[in-house]
Amino acid sequence: MSKGILTAKAGSRYDDVIEERYHFPQTYLNQARQMVNDWIIYYEPGRVGAGISGIGRKAYFAIARINSITEDQKTPNHYYAWISDFLEFANAVPFRLDGNLLESYLQNDDGLLNRGAMQRSVRTIPDDEFNQIVKLGFVEEQSIVSNQVSEPVEEYKRDIIQSVITRSVRDVTFKYRVREVYNSTCAVTGLHILNGGGKPEVEAAHIKPVGEGHNGPDSVRNGIALSRTIHWLFDRGMISLNNDYEILTASKAVRKNTSGLIEPGRPIHLPNDMRFAPHTQFLDYHRENIFKG
Numbered sequence: 001m002s003k004g005i006l007t008a009k010a011g012s013r014y015d016d017v018i019e020e021r022y023h024f025p026q027t028y029l030n031q032a033r034q035m036v037n038d039w040i041i042y043y044e045p046g047r048v049g050a051g052i053s054g055i056g057r058k059a060y061f062a063i064a065r066i067n068s069i070t071e072d073q074k075t076p077n078h079y080y081a082w083i084s085d086f087l088e089f090a091n092a093v094p095f096r097l098d099g100n101l102l103e104s105y106l107q108n109d110d111g112l113l114n115r116g117a118m119q120r121s122v123r124t125i126p127d128d129e130f131n132q133i134v135k136l137g138f139v140e141e142q143s144i145v146s147n148q149v150s151e152p153v154e155e156y157k158r159d160i161i162q163s164v165i166t167r168s169v170r171d172v173t174f175k176y177r178v179r180e181v182y183n184s185t186c187a188v189t190g191l192h193i194l195n196g197g198g199k200p201e202v203e204a205a206h207i208k209p210v211g212e213g214h215n216g217p218d219s220v221r222n223g224i225a226l227s228r229t230i231h232w233l234f235d236r237g238m239i240s241l242n243n244d245y246e247i248l249t250a251s252k253a254v255r256k257n258t259s260g261l262i263e264p265g266r267p268i269h270l271p272n273d274m275r276f277a278p279h280t281q282f283l284d285y286h287r288e289n290i291f292k293g
Contacts, residue, residue, distance in 0.1 A: 028122035089137030178204035182225035
């Protein structure tokens, strides 16, 4: 087994939903097979896919585990790496830190960037370099726990890999990231409320639930910021969203009792950066398996 780096960008031409599957050509099969049952880090390059505005972060942004690899039955010479335990970093990690590359594989003997190596979308990484990137990705965790949500800090003193598979730690990081991209504002009502201690009232809801039988990922794209009452209705399938991000309601009772807060057909408030908007695959799942409409 070997740890690895997988390159993933917005607007990719591959059949990716990186929280659950990574699509790649046969060129990388040998490297990818070395990573089965081990951890990988996702890297976002500067170049984005067709139809996507802006530029990529040139940064490492998430950790996950590869469970298995299967052949793509539709596209010749392509494969899927099946993913679990996806978790976005609390803060993206640039591929250079203080002028130094964090992957030795990317560095020429003269110390300059090996651009050919940088173009390889699937590459292995030594354990020590992997651990350094992951620790940098969660460097703000303790302050997140202290300042954003009421969770014990003891979890963060563990080995970093053991930490990211701990449910309470994953919950803390997920809450922080979802609140961050939605500016602590309820996506349905537009309310931005802080309690007496200055902490946001809004909660982070999973679109595809994480519980057994659902196994949704701890990804911002599988999350939405909702006030407590709206979160309760969403989890119980009383409201949902279509793929145009418009509100759906399951009954007249919901519409009557939430008049002014929930308006069927109204678009929700989305993140400023649409890379973090709810993924349609997770919205499909919610409508087909949770929504009672």
